[in-house]
Amino acid sequence: MADRNSTPLVVMPNDNRMVNLTCPLAMPNACGYLWNSELLVQMNCRGYAIAQFLQPEPSKYSQSPALEAKTFVQPEHPYFAHHPGRFIYVKDENSGEVFSAPHEPCRKKPDEFVFSVGPSEISWTVKRLDLTVFLSVSLPINGAEEIWTMKLKNNSKTVRNISVYPYFSVGYKSWMNQSADYDACLNAIIAKSITPYQKTEEYQKNKKLKDITFLLSKNKPCAWTTISSSFEGEGGLSKPDQIRKAYLSCQRAVYETPVAVMQFQHKLSAKQSIEHQFVFGAVKDQTELSKIRDKYFSHDNNVTNIKQEYEQYISQSFNVLTIDCEDKEFSQFANTWLPRQVFYHGGVNRLTTDPQTRNYLQDNMGLCFIEPAKARSAFLTALAQQSVDGSMPDGILLHPEATLKYINQIPHADHGVWLTIFLQAYLDETNDANLLTHTLPFSDSQTPQTVITHIEKGLARLIAARDHRGLSYIEQGDWCDPMNMVGHKGRGVSSWLSLATAYAINCWCQTAEQYIENYSAEKISDYKRTSHDINNAVNHYLWDGSWYARGITDDDTVFGVKDDDEGRIYLNPQSWALLSGAAGTAKKFSMLNEIERQLNTPFGVMMLAPSYTKMREDIGRLTQKHPGVAENGSVYNHASAFYVYSLYQVGEYNQAFQLLKKMIPTKSDMIKKGQLPVYIPNYYRGAYYQFPEQAGRSSHLFNTGTVAWVYRCIIEELCGLKGYKGHLTVNPKLPDCLDTISGKRQFKGAWYEFTISRHEQQEVQVIQDGNLLNDNVITDAELGNTYVLEIRVPRK
Numbered sequence: 040m041a042d043r044n045s046t047p048l049v050v051m052p053n054d055n056r057m058v059n060l061t062c063p064l065a066m067p068n069a070c071g072y073l074w075n076s077e078l079l080v081q082m083n084c085r086g087y088a089i090a091q092f093l094q095p096e097p098s099k100y101s102q103s104p105a106l107e108a109k110t111f112v113q114p115e116h117p118y119f120a121h122h123p124g125r126f127i128y129v130k131d132e133n134s135g136e137v138f139s140a141p142h143e144p145c146r147k148k149p150d151e152f153v154f155s156v157g158p159s160e161i162s163w164t165v166k167r168l169d170l171t172v173f174l175s176v177s178l179p180i181n182g183a184e185e186i187w188t189m190k191l192k193n194n195s196k197t198v199r200n201i202s203v204y205p206y207f208s209v210g211y212k213s214w215m216n217q218s219a220d221y222d223a224c225l226n227a228i229i230a231k232s233i234t235p236y237q238k239t240e241e242y243q244k245n246k247k248l249k250d251i252t253f254l255l256s257k258n259k260p261c262a263w264t265t266i267s268s269s270f271e272g273e274g275g276l277s278k279p280d281q282i283r284k285a286y287l288s289c290q291r292a293v294y295e296t297p298v299a300v301m302q303f304q305h306k307l308s309a310k311q312s313i314e315h316q317f318v319f320g321a322v323k324d325q326t327e328l329s330k331i332r333d334k335y336f337s338h339d340n341n342v343t344n345i346k347q348e349y350e351q352y353i354s355q356s357f358n359v360l361t362i363d364c365e366d367k368e369f370s371q372f373a374n375t376w377l378p379r380q381v382f383y384h385g386g387v388n389r390l391t392t393d394p395q396t397r398n399y400l401q402d403n404m405g406l407c408f409i410e411p412a413k414a415r416s417a418f419l420t421a422l423a424q425q426s427v428d429g430s431m432p433d434g435i436l437l438h439p440e441a442t443l444k445y446i447n448q449i450p451h452a453d454h455g456v457w458l459t460i461f462l463q464a465y466l467d468e469t470n471d472a473n474l475l476t477h478t479l480p481f482s483d484s485q486t487p488q489t490v491i492t493h494i495e496k497g498l499a500r501l502i503a504a505r506d507h508r509g510l511s512y513i514e515q516g517d518w519c520d521p522m523n524m525v526g527h528k529g530r531g532v533s534s535w536l537s538l539a540t541a542y543a544i545n546c547w548c549q550t551a552e553q554y555i556e557n558y559s560a561e562k563i564s565d566y567k568r569t570s571h572d573i574n575n576a577v578n579h580y581l582w583d584g585s586w587y588a589r590g591i592t593d594d595d596t597v598f599g600v601k602d603d604d605e606g607r608i609y610l611n612p613q614s615w616a617l618l619s620g621a622a623g624t625a626k627k628f629s630m631l632n633e634i635e636r637q638l639n640t641p642f643g644v645m646m647l648a649p650s651y652t653k654m655r656e657d658i659g660r661l662t663q664k665h666p667g668v669a670e671n672g673s674v675y676n677h678a679s680a681f682y683v684y685s686l687y688q689v690g691e692y693n694q695a696f697q698l699l700k701k702m703i704p705t706k707s708d709m710i711k712k713g714q715l716p717v718y719i720p721n722y723y724r725g726a727y728y729q730f731p732e733q734a735g736r737s738s739h740l741f742n743t744g745t746v747a748w749v750y751r752c753i754i755e756e757l758c759g760l761k762g763y764k765g766h767l768t769v770n771p772k773l774p775d776c777l778d779t780i781s782g783k784r785q786f787k788g789a790w791y792e793f794t795i796s797r798h799e800q801q802e803v804q805v806i807q808d809g810n811l812l813n814d815n816v817i818t819d820a821e822l823g824n825t826y827v828l829e830i831r832v833p834r835k
């Protein structure tokens with residue numbers, strides 16, 4: 040088996056559709072994730088799992104032995120011996136030797152180990168005791184069900200007597216009522232519970248819940264058990280008492296913590312293989328479970344067909360852009376894992392029923408490239424929940440029974456800025472100008488108004504929510520939602536929100552000029568004047584000599600300045616000053632120098648520095664987070680993506696590309712990061728100069744607004760293939776480290792095969808199907824056609 044020091048620990052085959060880890064010790068928290076419209080499963084390389092499904096709120100069917108809160112997926116999630124898991128125990132009946140796959144809970148050193156993360160399946164291959172265990176999990180397109188396949192092969196030349204024990208944790212589900220038993224007719228372990236409640240009115244809601252966790256087997260086991268404590272005995276999970284015996288106890292759990300364990304005995308001849316199929320998940324009753332059994336096991340090829348349907352579902356995300364450049368790791372990530380993550384965010388909205396408005400709009404901005412019709416629908420869903428005064432809610436409700444929870448109950452001031460930012464990206468990609476005259480009501484008024492009116496009301500609300508200096512009130516947070524005490528008294532202001540408001544106004548002016556005939560020139564002039572005034576106010580009150588401050592507190596203290604011992608410089612104001620146009624040339628280079636000096640690390644740019652080490656009550660709970668974690672000075676990739684996008688707008692292509700690369704784990708740093716290159720995490724640990732030994736560690740949280748911006752940067756900026764009024768403009772922004780990029784881009788139903796290369800010339804030239812274009816804009820493309828582009832860029 041490969042160990043920590045052997046190479047290669049991570050293998051990425053040339054098919055660009057798989058990442059393999061060859062050691063369970065090198066990155067013990069390495070994981071992949073799968074999802075569908077109802078279910079999200081995050082699988083750890085060692086067999087631990089986090090699974091949540093909607094009914095309609097997020098729920099769990101497999102949890103720890105202690106009753107857990109049902110909450111969102113946590114960053115840097117800790118794993119422990121009894122963390123929910125999916126394991127297979129294997130016992131040689133002749134010798135009594137036992138090991139487990141994938142690795143937990145026996146932790147026996149395998150002769151060979153491969154953890155494979157693919158777009159639609161996660162699998163393990165484990166060899167020990169001259170046996171090979173292959174284990175895989177996939178999902179259906181819909182349903183709270185995990186599809187598991189286990190194959191066992193006898194590699195030896197002798198007959199082997201082997202018992203295998205699939206172990207699926209159920210956990211402590213209810214202090215009110217829980218039990219488990221085996222149903223011989225269904226070949227299923229059925230663990231029942233009643234979700235605990237106190238209020239009488241909760242009964243009507245709870246009685247609809249899927250409170251049954253099941254493990255369904257295609258084959259009939261020879262024995263089973265459902266009592267967790269009895270299964271483990273004195274040996275614990277690593278050496279369960281019942282596995283030492285000839286057969287499991289066949290005990291039902293009667294108000295005891297349940298588990299789903301089955302036993303299968305096999306006499307394997309030399310080189311013989313056997314296969315088992317299981318389904319694990321949640322149902323409301325046994326009638327539903329009977330239908331699920333028919334769905335998967337009524338015919339031999341059902342599971343194969345269902346998995347193929349899921350593979351096709353996931354593959355939708357790969358049909359927009361493919362690239363090939365000298366940096367093969369970057370190409371592979373951009374072609375497979377990035378669009379997959381974009382598709383997850385926009386397709387199922389992070390599997391929530393009340394996504395934060397800012398997240399909902401940005402996630403669906405990424406979906407503009409992959410599934411624009413769904414992005415359009417999402418935008419209208421959000422806009423319909425706007426108040427007639429122009430304000431946007433903190434969260435978008437996606438189900439009739441959904442409620443605003445957690446952070447969405449706290450007032451934040453930024454949600455309106457994302458409307459015009461989304462709209463500009465959507466229209467550039469689709470040219471769907473009809474959206475602007477579409478009519479829809481407000482949340483508190485059934486009188487329908489055009490999207491134009493909704494946008495104007497939203498901008499009016501943002502413009503009005505400013506103080507006497509012309510700076511935007513922050514309330515209890517802006518994009519940085521834990522900055523909750525800067526303006527909770529109603530006076531604090533945000534430089535970022537001020538700059539974002541100016542940028543949002545500019546986006547609307549561009550949209551109106553490009554897509555709305557006869558839009559009022561006077562309105563555009565007024566908007567531009569307001570944006571200019573906001574930029575001037577930020578420059579007057581918040582420029583600290585070398586960079587922009589983060590804001591002014593309720594008590595009139597400017598923070599994020601050189602005199603601060605902690606939180607001296609924040610990234611976001613600098614990025615958005617470039618986007619809004621507030622920063623002229625001198626300010627731009629001053630900021631870039633300070634970002635490089637104070638914020639840049641080998642893992643990306645930190646969100647702020649130095650990280651706070653103690654509570655600062657005029658800023659808020661951000662300062663209570665551990666230094667270098669999340670918003671308190673981590674390499675927060677969402678903020679990094681804003682910075683990258685701003686760098687592209689001001690011509691800093693080299694730095695932009697280098698920061699894009701730092702977001703992606705590579706062979707050179709993935710051991711330090713502890714993460715496979717199958718997603719961009721929410722953050723990497725920061726506080727680089729305070730806690731260097733921890734810096735770079737991945738949060739392992741794949742929910743992040745980063746990915747929509749990164750995808751946009753690669754398509755529109757790096758490759759320079761951007762829509763404009765239904766046409767495709769061509770203006771690549773190659774860094775010096777790349778001489779060529781080739782690939783294929785879909786735009787408005789046509790395909791463009793392109794090659795970007797450097798030449799000795801002064802301007803970008805575009806040759807379409809052998810003809811040199813005069814203005815580098817492709818017009819009159821026909822649906823379904825393929826066009827060949829030779830794009831020549833100046834050699835720097």
